[in-house]
Amino acid sequence: MPKPRTSALILIILAAAATRLLPHPPNMTSITALALFGGAYFTRSWLAFFVPLAALALSDLVLGLYWSWSMMAFQPHMWVQYLAFSLVVMIGLSLRGRTSAARVAAMTLASSVTFFVVTNFGEWVFQPWYPKTGEGLVAAYIAAIPFFRNSLIGDFAYVALLFGGMRVLESRFTMMRTPELPIP
DSSP states (O other), X not given: OXXXXXXXXXXXXXXXXXXGGSOOOTTOOSHXXXXXXXXXXXXXXXXXXXXXXXXXXXXXXXXXXXXXXXXXXXXXHHHHHHHHHHHHHHHHHTTTTOOOHHHXXXXXXXXXXXXXXXXXXXXXXXXXXSXXXXXXXXXXXXXXXHHXXXXXXXXXXXXXXXXXXHHHHHHHXXXXXXXXXXXX
């Protein structure tokens, strides 16, 4: 049976992932924020990766069923997204025990940029819409700029909710406070 803090973290991440199922502007979702949050707050590294990526997979499955995406798991660009979120979890690991507002804001920006760079490179590599040239790569990044604006807004809003909410929980409930992190 997981500890109350771990159970609460899992529920928070699943709830945040469920927001993808609500109507929202393109790319304005909680996924990057919950990957950063998972990295920052799970004391076990395997949980920091597993829970956010499992939440992403579950929400992708539901969305895939809803939109009738066929063979979603076999689309290479989807795996690039999971790679990008894994990198965001790694950025979150650097926040463990050091979640000042300035550090969280800087790591949120780093996470947003990482996701933008990695996923749009993946779109260029795996999708047919851009020529496989330097100009095609630049065109892919330029076309993605409007979506990046929404990603930034969503990332900062959800990070504020997740990290701010956790601060409130930690201040009100002793069992929610971060235990000493194990020495690697």
